[in-house]
Amino acid sequence: MNQEKMGKFIAELRKSKNLTQQELADLIPVTREAVSKWERGKRCPDPQVLVKLSEIFEVTINELLYGEEKNKENNNEIKNISLNFYQEKLKVKKVIKILIGIIFLILVSFLTYYFIITYNSLKTYLITYDGEKINLEEGILVMTNEELYFNLGHVITSEPLKSLDLFYKDKNGEDVWIISFVDDSTIIFTDFNGYNRYIDFNNIDYIINNLYLNVNFEDTSETIKLKLTKNFSNDYLISKKEVKYESMELKDIEYDEAIINKIKEKLTCNDDFCIMDNDKYEIVYMFSNNLLMINDGNISLVYDPFNKSYTYVKYSNNNIIKNYNYNIEENKLECKIGNCNNYEEEVKDYLKIVDSIFN
Numbered sequence: 001m002n003q004e005k006m007g008k009f010i011a012e013l014r015k016s017k018n019l020t021q022q023e024l025a026d027l028i029p030v031t032r033e034a035v036s037k038w039e040r041g042k043r044c045p046d047p048q049v050l051v052k053l054s055e056i057f058e059v060t061i062n063e064l065l066y067g068e069e070k071n072k073e074n075n076n077e078i079k080n081i082s083l084n085f086y087q088e089k090l091k092v093k094k095v096i097k098i099l100i101g102i103i104f105l106i107l108v109s110f111l112t113y114y115f116i117i118t119y120n121s122l123k124t125y126l127i128t129y130d131g132e133k134i135n136l137e138e139g140i141l142v143m144t145n146e147e148l149y150f151n152l153g154h155v156i157t158s159e160p161l162k163s164l165d166l167f168y169k170d171k172n173g174e175d176v177w178i179i180s181f182v183d184d185s186t187i188i189f190t191d192f193n194g195y196n197r198y199i200d201f202n203n204i205d206y207i208i209n210n211l212y213l214n215v216n217f218e219d220t221s222e223t224i225k226l227k228l229t230k231n232f233s234n235d236y237l238i239s240k241k242e243v244k245y246e247s248m249e250l251k252d253i254e255y256d257e258a259i260i261n262k263i264k265e266k267l268t269c270n271d272d273f274c275i276m277d278n279d280k281y282e283i284v285y286m287f288s289n290n291l292l293m294i295n296d297g298n299i300s301l302v303y304d305p306f307n308k309s310y311t312y313v314k315y316s317n318n319n320i321i322k323n324y325n326y327n328i329e330e331n332k333l334e335c336k337i338g339n340c341n342n343y344e345e346e347v348k349d350y351l352k353i354v355d356s357i358f359n
Helices: 003-016 021-027 032-039 047-057 061-066 075-118 201-208 250-266 343-358
Strands: 123-130 134-143 147-151 154-157 161-169 175-181 188-192 211-217 221-225 227-233 273-276 282-286 291-295 299-304 309-316 319-327 332-337
Touching (some): 003 032, 003 047, 061 075, 154 161, 250 343, 299 343, 309 343
Antiparallel strands (some): 123 134, 211 221, 299 309
16 A cells, blocks of 8 residues: 555546645644645545545545555455555554564563562561560661661660670571660661671571660670560562452453454454455454454445444445444434435345354
């Protein structure tokens, strides 16, 4: 398909109708810029727009795609142009899908990396002890992958304090000193991963479970094992906050899927459209707009399976002599061009094709 040739043809048809680009845009409706891009060959109209253009200019969709009115010399080429058009759009869409796939993989990789470094990366522990001579209140440990903040809280004793020593016992039972403190009888410190002046981050879980405090009085001392209770950790995949979901119309979803499955069973499909080989009719289903198009060269029927309606267009000598829309469920006929009194007889063969696909 030659988009530039097609654009020039649209421009010629528009001028023959004495329409400006804005007037044509209003009839469809689209923007004037869209019409300009068609006529300059920068963009191709969508399938549903092609149907509207064929009605306005009284030419067939195939003639629009080919860029000329049908004659003896180009009759065969015009007859096959729509299939070529869909194949060209398919190539473009494949490239777009590949690019989307690459972007999607990059996004997934980034989110996976972000999840790995942030999952369970923040923990808070409450530090407590309740004894006869010693009590701890409001102690807290906050830990991330990079930093640790330790606050022993208020140390309440029955005797005057001399000093505090914080340590842990290693796997051999040996005492490993961390820090000592005297002022205000409270131990507060911050440590960083990679520096480890106090804490070995590679062994942090073991250390937290084996922390001890040596409480030195004037004449005696007492060693206690600290109790650290996990208060918070961002180790959940779904927010704990209650989320309300609106109910979905499952019947509509199942109905739509059933229609698509029937189309795929009866027609030959790819990711973008489906076709059916028929000696008399050209049958195409487009996933982009969910429309079934049946064309025999003189008559075009566009069927909407989800809204149960169709558009009928009949041509004679490249002119539209009849055009109407019919809503099956509402039994509503909208006649646009020609005499529509005999519409039931005219569409019965086309509706048989529709029934063979969807029923």
